Amino acid sequence: MADPQNQRSGMNLTYSGRTRQKYLGNKGLIVLISLLSAFVPLSTDLYLPALPGMADYFCVSSDLANLTLTMFFLSFGAGTLLWGPLSDRYGRRPMLLIGLSLYSIASLACAFSTDIHLLIAFRALEGIGGSSGFAVATAMIKDVYDVRSREPILAVVQTMVLISPVSAPVIGAILLKFTTWRGLFEALAFIGLLALAGSIALQETLERRCSGSLLHSLGRLYVVARNPAFASLLLLFSLPSICALAFIASSSYIYIRGFGLSELEYSYFFAFNAIGMISSPTIYLKLSRRMCRRSFVTMCFGVMILSGTLILILGTWSPWIFAVALLPSTIAAGAVRTPGTNLMLEQQREDTGSAAALMSCFGIIAGSIGMTLISMTRENMIPALGMMYMLIGTICAILWHYISKKPYVSHVPDRYATATGS
Template identity: 30%
Template sequence: MPRSIIRMALILGLLSAVGPFAIDMYLPALPRVAQDLGVTERTAQLTLTAYFIAFGLAQLIYGPMADAVGRRVPMMIGVSIFLLASVGATFAPDMGTLIAARAMQGFGAATLMVVPRAVIRDVATGPEGARMMAAIMIVISISPMLAPLAGSAVLALAEWRWIFGALAVASLISLSLIIFVLPETLHPEYRQKVNLSAMRRGASTLLGDRHFMGLTFIGGFGMASFFVFLAGAPFVYTQQFGLSPTGFSIAFAVNAIGFFTASQFAGPVAARWGMERVISLAVTGFTTATLVLAALTWMGFDSLPVVMAGLLVGNAFLGLVMPTTMVMALDPHPQIAGLASSLGGTLQMLTGGAMITIAGLLFDRSAAGMVTAIATCGVLAWLTAFIALPRLRLRGSRIGDRT
């Protein structure tokens, strides 16, 4: 890739990492927050659910805004909201206030999910777009490894509230990058005024596009599996496996290595084999790995090394799925890339929030319950791919013919 594209990918990656940091840095403190504010584990998990729901819904605002006024203004607005919410979370006196502050954090951070995708679509498409998305994934994927460790370091020196103080500082840095470094990539002639009838037409086009919806929900169920892990791991790792906040952070980081490593091959592999083939094979691998892990845990092989190894393999396949589905879903819709990005992101985040709720109701707080919920997401992703992707559907019919 040209040096300018690499530089932009690095900036976008740093900006996109703010949202994951707001989730992952907070995870080691979740049991302590519940204890400090005198609430149950399920109530404490609402701070994650509120973040995800607000994050998802806000994307419907930032996407059309990015198509109308350019890419930089929505990011400046969203990061400013995130900054104020981080200050509010730092001084939250009770759980209700903290949940509200977390929702506002999600509302602000959503801009850094939607707009960078649209920026990528402005400057690159196809395999090059997948390579750029993979380059961004380098930074995003490092955050699950570094953020919990950073959160543990804060907990070792101060109370959990200072984690949100650190996030406020990170948002100030992000705002400076947007204002002083990031160029505008949407040329004025391509901007579209916010028009409700046009948005309805665009949304109708996207919702009626079987290919777009299929790719969105393949990525959505893959993302949901990670959200289920985020909600359950702090309690499973610390209570069932007896890990300290630092030990949990290290275990969490190991689980991210597979995703991080595989995502770097998404572009080259897609260029060689084709994006649809990569998605088909990777979704099949993810589903198989998580089902095998779920079976092992229910048979009593639910030790920490087994769980970590199984999730490492599953996340490696997921690392090929996520960047490829994002690029492939947006490629046919360059004129409404912002709306497509926001609608797709909203559907994915709401899918993740729904799966957290379902997992909380149907599965216990054990490793077996958590892994079973993750495998359920894998099965749903595979079924969606089977319906939406001709390559996978044809492969299934050939297997049926041979039998």
């Protein structure tokens, strides 16, 4: 936890004595947290260009091939509910070592799968193992950084995390020129081992561990979920994941089968959209010096509605028009993540691992809903995606109008207040 004296002095970065990293250092810790936070996009986007080819290889429908995505996300979300509370009880580092070992082994098993059903099963195990890093990474940020320095750190981490949606499909498409889809899962196993090595060098960031039995630790999820302030924000900021994951699941089919692009051309269009994701945390940090949090988030949800309308009306005309129409909503949905995550973390003084687990789980569940819905549209994926952004943007704007006026939101310091001296 942050030192109170450092909090009062307004330092940008605050550490407690136990959280100093002897081997990783501050920069190494941020890199490790970023890598752990990136396990979702790395584990999905790297092999997205291979999805249509995998369906052909196993002689199955695209819906069945998409289950390798859906099962990964479902198991990933369920896994966070396990690792988060356990990390509050036993520490962040032990959970990382166990989970990342499972992820690496499951990734290798995926590479050697001879049946689509085996591949789906191993993807589920891969999701459970990888979720340890995702849940624990968010908790580690709360362990180490205070409320005022947390948003810039979250923005830095999210920017580094969002580089993976840009690079992963391009790398995946390039690798497919030299290997098959199996080689992509071998690459994921290597990434898992790299994160495991960093976790071995990590010094524990949790200072006070929760007491009680294993069941008591898991029961803290219910306690956190009953916090109305946390629950309302959790629902609100999970909803944009429906749209984001719906696009990820449908992107290869839209560009490759819908617009007739090659796998490499698809990766370029995907990267163009992902650049918007990367820029979103930086856009938030810059605009938050001039706008209050309430106005900024309201603007983002309005942009999602407008962008969804453009996708619905113009998206089918060409791949470039679709990509340009989608870009504003991608930026807006990414930009609300930084203030949203900070607001949710501030609702819990303890049980940070459980809170982070619920945040991860709800985001994954929402994303899985989006992937399921978009897979049901088949020939009308672009109009369906536009409708999703319009509907989710409207619902979020209405919820935020009421939630943002609550004391548990308005009393959390934002960067606008700091910059203006208010």
